[in-house]
Amino acid sequence: MSSQSKKQPLLKKISRALAVGSVITGSTFFHGPPVLALGLTKLIKKSRKVDETNIHITNSWLGVNNWLIDHVLPELKWQISIDEHLDLSMQGRYLMMCNHQSWVDTTVNQYFGLTRMPLTRFFTKWELIFIPFVGQAFKILGFPMMKRHTKQQIAANPMLKKRDLEESRKACEQLLSQPFTLLNYLEGTRFSPEKHAKQNSPYQHLLKPKAGGLALALNILGDKIDALVDMTIVYPDGAPDYDDFWLGNVQRIAIDVRKIEIPDWVLGGNYEEDPEYRERFQQWVDALWTEKDQLIQRMKQNFAENGPIAKEDNEAR
Numbered sequence: 001m002s003s004q005s006k007k008q009p010l011l012k013k014i015s016r017a018l019a020v021g022s023v024i025t026g027s028t029f030f031h032g033p034p035v036l037a038l039g040l041t042k043l044i045k046k047s048r049k050v051d052e053t054n055i056h057i058t059n060s061w062l063g064v065n066n067w068l069i070d071h072v073l074p075e076l077k078w079q080i081s082i083d084e085h086l087d088l089s090m091q092g093r094y095l096m097m098c099n100h101q102s103w104v105d106t107t108v109n110q111y112f113g114l115t116r117m118p119l120t121r122f123f124t125k126w127e128l129i130f131i132p133f134v135g136q137a138f139k140i141l142g143f144p145m146m147k148r149h150t151k152q153q154i155a156a157n158p159m160l161k162k163r164d165l166e167e168s169r170k171a172c173e174q175l176l177s178q179p180f181t182l183l184n185y186l187e188g189t190r191f192s193p194e195k196h197a198k199q200n201s202p203y204q205h206l207l208k209p210k211a212g213g214l215a216l217a218l219n220i221l222g223d224k225i226d227a228l229v230d231m232t233i234v235y236p237d238g239a240p241d242y243d244d245f246w247l248g249n250v251q252r253i254a255i256d257v258r259k260i261e262i263p264d265w266v267l268g269g270n271y272e273e274d275p276e277y278r279e280r281f282q283q284w285v286d287a288l289w290t291e292k293d294q295l296i297q298r299m300k301q302n303f304a305e306n307g308p309i310a311k312e313d314n315e316a317r
Helices: 003-041 048-072 104-113 126-130 134-140 151-156 159-177 193-199 212-224 242-246 275-306
Strands: 077-082 093-098 120-122 180-185 227-234 252-260
Touching: 003 048, 003 134, 003 242, 048 104, 093 104, 093 212, 104 120, 104 180, 104 227, 104 242, 104 252, 126 134, 151 159, 159 180, 159 212, 180 212, 212 275, 227 275, 252 275
Parallel strands: 077 252, 093 180, 093 227, 120 180
Antiparallel strands: 227 252
């Protein structure tokens, strides 16, 4: 192999990285300031029209990323399965659960949801608000932003937990004025073999779920949503980091989306104050997580036995 041919893949990746980085940076500077400017007007007067305009701008922002995925990563194959009982709509109201392996998960979620579901918000940590444009946009667009406190801090000042729950409650309630998708990564952190071993997780492909955020969201929004949605993401060739994804090192991504039936007893319970309800709720989530773990195993086994099953989902792009 000539030295020139050896350099081609590297040169291609460098060119791709420069192109992707330039477009994403340009899109951020183009879309970010209008979102922030319109958001500031809400300090004076709340406006449904302003909210709708901001969502339109944000969808355009995300649309640039999706365009890049389709045109800069043409080799990427998608296998997407949607529950036939799940009727998704851009005007719907959804709570969504998802497994979490990589920063790429959010990009995958947005790629799937942009033309199928309302803008996806997710529980995020407060520290992200200091990221220029992006962090402030999270706040303006109604992302529930959580301040993480250690057990020692909460023990020293129990009001910290109550304050954080109240802020999350307000953020959830504010979503009710518009269509929404609220995403919760129940594991609370990205999966890794080290975290899996440290937790002694009973699941093969998942960390232990943290049920509190889902319980809070269902308590506030449960009787007002159209569906509780469970998204499962599988990377058949291993979970990538963000650079791997945009450099074209990811060849296949599988997504399974199903509807979860919410038992009547789930709605109206008090997860924080009622130990019996809390235990029952945790058992329900554990059962859902066991099903999810088994689904991931089947998806992985399907790829291992049959090789790549390329199902290009062009219909909704």
